[in-house]
Amino acid sequence: MRRKLAAGGVRRVPARRRTELGLIILAVMLTGGLYALAGLGKAGNLPANIGPFLIIIFALIFAAHFAVRRLAPNADPILLPTAGLLNGIGYVFIARLSNHEARLQAVWTAIGIGCFIGTLLLVRRGRDLERYRYSFAFLGIGLLLLPLVPGIGENINGARLWIHLGSFNFQPGEIAKLALAIFFASIMVERADLLSQGTRRIGRFLVLDPRYLAPILVAWGLSLVIFFAENDLGSSFLFFALFIGMLWVATGRHYYLGLGAGLFAVGSVLALKVIGHTRSRISGWLDPWAHSNTSGYQLIQGWFAIAAGGIFGEGPGQSNAAHIPEASTDLIFAVIADELGLIGAAALLFGYLLMVGTGLRVAVRCERPFEKLLATGLSLIIGVQTFVIVGGVTRLIPLTGITLPFVSYGGSSLIANYILLALLLRLSHDTETLPAPAPIMEAVSA
Amino acid sequence: MNRQIRLVGLGMIVLFVALFLQLNYLQVVHAKALESNPLNGRAVVREYTAKRGDIVSADGVTLATSVPTPDQFKYLRQYPAGPLFEQITGFWSFTYGADGVERTYDKVLTGGSSPFHLPTSLSGLQQLFSNHDKSQSLTLTVLDKLQTLAQKELAGRIGSVVALNPKTGAILAMYSNPTFDPNQLSSHNLQQVQAAYKALQAVPGGVLSPGAYRQRWFPGSTFKIVTSSAVFDHQPSLVTKTYPVLSALILPQTTNLLHNFAGERCGGQLMQLFTVSCNSGFGQIGLDLGAGSLYAEAHSFGFGQTPPVDLPFAAQSTFPTADAFTHDLPGLAYSAIGQQDVQATPLEMALVASAIADGGTIMTPHVLDKVTNAQNQVVSTYQPKPWLQATSTATAAQVTQLMLSVVNSPNGTGAAARIPGIQVAAKTGTAQTGTNKIDAWFAAFAPAQDPQIAVAVLIPDQPSQNEYQGGTLAAPIAKALIQAYLSTAKATP
Numbered sequence: 001m002r003r004k005l006a007a008g009g010v011r012r013v014p015a016r017r018r019t020e021l022g023l024i025i026l027a028v029m030l031t032g033g034l035y036a037l038a039g040l041g042k043a044g045n046l047p048a049n050i051g052p053f054l055i056i057i058f059a060l061i062f063a064a065h066f067a068v069r070r071l072a073p074n075a076d077p078i079l080l081p082t083a084g085l086l087n088g089i090g091y092v093f094i095a096r097l098s099n100h101e102a103r104l105q106a107v108w109t110a111i112g113i114g115c116f117i118g119t120l121l122l123v124r125r126g127r128d129l130e131r132y133r134y135s136f137a138f139l140g141i142g143l144l145l146l147p148l149v150p151g152i153g154e155n156i157n158g159a160r161l162w163i164h165l166g167s168f169n170f171q172p173g174e175i176a177k178l179a180l181a182i183f184f185a186s187i188m189v190e191r192a193d194l195l196s197q198g199t200r201r202i203g204r205f206l207v208l209d210p211r212y213l214a215p216i217l218v219a220w221g222l223s224l225v226i227f228f229a230e231n232d233l234g235s236s237f238l239f240f241a242l243f244i245g246m247l248w249v250a251t252g253r254h255y256y257l258g259l260g261a262g263l264f265a266v267g268s269v270l271a272l273k274v275i276g277h278t279r280s281r282i283s284g285w286l287d288p289w290a291h292s293n294t295s296g297y298q299l300i301q302g303w304f305a306i307a308a309g310g311i312f313g314e315g316p317g318q319s320n321a322a323h324i325p326e327a328s329t330d331l332i333f334a335v336i337a338d339e340l341g342l343i344g345a346a347a348l349l350f351g352y353l354l355m356v357g358t359g360l361r362v363a364v365r366c367e368r369p370f371e372k373l374l375a376t377g378l379s380l381i382i383g384v385q386t387f388v389i390v391g392g393v394t395r396l397i398p399l400t401g402i403t404l405p406f407v408s409y410g411g412s413s414l415i416a417n418y419i420l421l422a423l424l425l426r427l428s429h430d431t432e433t434l435p436a437p438a439p440i441m442e443a444v445s446a
Numbered sequence: 447m448n449r450q451i452r453l454v455g456l457g458m459i460v461l462f463v464a465l466f467l468q469l470n471y472l473q474v475v476h477a478k479a480l481e482s483n484p485l486n487g488r489a490v491v492r493e494y495t496a497k498r499g500d501i502v503s504a505d506g507v508t509l510a511t512s513v514p515t516p517d518q519f520k521y522l523r524q525y526p527a528g529p530l531f532e533q534i535t536g537f538w539s540f541t542y543g544a545d546g547v548e549r550t551y552d553k554v555l556t557g558g559s560s561p562f563h564l565p566t567s568l569s570g571l572q573q574l575f576s577n578h579d580k581s582q583s584l585t586l587t588v589l590d591k592l593q594t595l596a597q598k599e600l601a602g603r604i605g606s607v608v609a610l611n612p613k614t615g616a617i618l619a620m621y622s623n624p625t626f627d628p629n630q631l632s633s634h635n636l637q638q639v640q641a642a643y644k645a646l647q648a649v650p651g652g653v654l655s656p657g658a659y660r661q662r663w664f665p666g667s668t669f670k671i672v673t674s675s676a677v678f679d680h681q682p683s684l685v686t687k688t689y690p691v692l693s694a695l696i697l698p699q700t701t702n703l704l705h706n707f708a709g710e711r712c713g714g715q716l717m718q719l720f721t722v723s724c725n726s727g728f729g730q731i732g733l734d735l736g737a738g739s740l741y742a743e744a745h746s747f748g749f750g751q752t753p754p755v756d757l758p759f760a761a762q763s764t765f766p767t768a769d770a771f772t773h774d775l776p777g778l779a780y781s782a783i784g785q786q787d788v789q790a791t792p793l794e795m796a797l798v799a800s801a802i803a804d805g806g807t808i809m810t811p812h813v814l815d816k817v818t819n820a821q822n823q824v825v826s827t828y829q830p831k832p833w834l835q836a837t838s839t840a841t842a843a844q845v846t847q848l849m850l851s852v853v854n855s856p857n858g859t860g861a862a863a864r865i866p867g868i869q870v871a872a873k874t875g876t877a878q879t880g881t882n883k884i885d886a887w888f889a890a891f892a893p894a895q896d897p898q899i900a901v902a903v904l905i906p907d908q909p910s911q912n913e914y915q916g917g918t919l920a921a922p923i924a925k926a927l928i929q930a931y932l933s934t935a936k937a938t939p
Contacts, residue, residue, distance in 0.1 A: 249450040304488055320488065320520075337469065337472075337473065356455070373447070376454060387458075394469060395468070
């Protein structure tokens, strides 16, 4: 610490990072306890590998913590421990469901943390991202459309959102949403004034200038392409909501919200008419009991699991998860609600809300509009994605195949979320460092 | 921009509150309704997947055990003895429920009935957080050795063998043909299970209803044990009444005749009538006793009552009520020799023999000996208790003399059951079931001075020829069981 202080311009380092370390130890203890209980619940004795397990998760998250210490020492102390806790809870439940997937998830976690450190290393200042906006735009759109390329694209469960290279499956849409968030943030900030004044007077009416309508129509078109070509309702909605949300935040014009809702409705009706996959999802949502063996099956089994949990849950490892389809990915929230009950499920939701809230606080504290908007976008991704999958599993909205951030089994999702986390921490570090009234502070401390 | 960002935060909170409310609805408000939804298989599967203890024979042979499986049912119930013990252990099927001991002692096997204790040790705390092994194993009173012998002696013929300890009511063997392999119903392949069940339903003779305690036949002359007891209990003067030697009894209210078996001529006092199983004599005894006395005696021997055996759906043995005979005196004569409307399960006839063996008391028949927990500690032991006081000790002693005469007299019908050095008391039965069809019965106990085992054997639907009388067909099976059991009992005092 002393060394860093000497480097100059760095405030509150010890306190923030010490807080983070304390929270990390708490998160590791919670994860370890949960792992032990799940082992007890499932096999009747403590897991044999509890020692190595604790060491490995502590080593992984401590590596991330150490990177933050060196590379973004002023960043917010809550985000990393919360993400680590969610990741740990997710791992415990994946291990409780399938040893094979747990081993893979452990590898993915390590790669995810590697990407987290790599992102912090590579992106030294948040504002640098703005310069590569079109590269990110092409990267994002390219990744989104990659599954459509014959030969590497693959259909899983009726949706074409996977690519496979050899025995290696990857969902490029997960990374694409980050690239697009960066692109949106930079382009919207630049054109915010134009976009917010895009009305023209015709007679006595103010109407939207078609020129400024163009970007929103392009985004809508792109989300429809994802919708139609890849059958990915969840990603399509996430992408569109991200765009409209960021546009509204950038311009402060409410009609974008109305326009977005209207376009989404039109797109939904269009999709419903054309795509059978979507139609069955919707009918399974509106009346799952009538489709209890087909499109409503997942939903009903998820409901039964959640209901079986009650307030206190059946206990980690003690439910019969064999009833639940896609238990480790789409429906992992149902397994958690079953075994940890209302209390555990609510705590998990609170963890996400904490991350979203912290992310938005970072956005508020950012000085420059680009960083502000990017932090908002990244927070929106976590919040909307959580809402879409948890709302889907609990039947607030139609169930779509999308991952629960940090918790669900899946490599691409985990990597994307760790990169997102690194970007948020980078932005957070920038805002806490930027004012840099360094000479005065140094004078005071000296 | 900050205003919008705060509004985004507010919007997120609204969305998450909506999620939280929906969770409350699912996990608290609506949880009961979802749990009882007919589509919800969780409760059924939870019950079905609970670990069950083993079922073990008295001589240590595993009859039922649970093998871990990787599927959603967690354990596969297996019956290593196959069809041999099906009618006792029953089966445990996801689709068709349970039968036999699996049904009666379901809660005991899963430990569902064991009380909850607050943890007092570290291992107790460990058990609180885990689905620890609460299962309990059952040791039965049934001997694999006797059960195997019964199966071997029946040699594939349809029929039943029931052996029990008259002093405790412990069932030592209970085997019937036809039987089936319970493994085909406990399988996790639901299509195969359904196909197997269909095939079993189609088997003539009702393979899903154990013959030994769920099916009834005319007891024939073995019922004369009850009729004779009625004589001692209600009208002792008939003991020394000499009945005329006849080949057939002329029945009142009709021109019908009650024939002796194969047209034989017989008569004399009760001892002679019992020894040769004289139908004409016993028909007249029935008429002399009257419907009221005979009904009362039958009822006290367990007819018209469901035996409290620890197996499900035990059938009642039947004897018509007294007023049914007011205008049907021939029916009374036929009932006195175990025909017409008298029907008994093989278990009931074993209990009749055990009543005489145990000084007039019928002990509650049972197959459970003791319950053991997963740590191999005995949790509880079956305490024998009387079911009925069928008759007096004095009458039981008198009827024992009659039954000894059946085996020991030169003209007794049960000579085939004689065992050197062991006094066997018995009664044969050859019930007419139609033209030229008989059910061969044998009810016995031994040793007469200190009864250890009571046996009933039934081989139904045999051609009506001399060698198929109960004394020739069924007696050797009873003899084999008695010999086998008494030699074991002697070897292990």
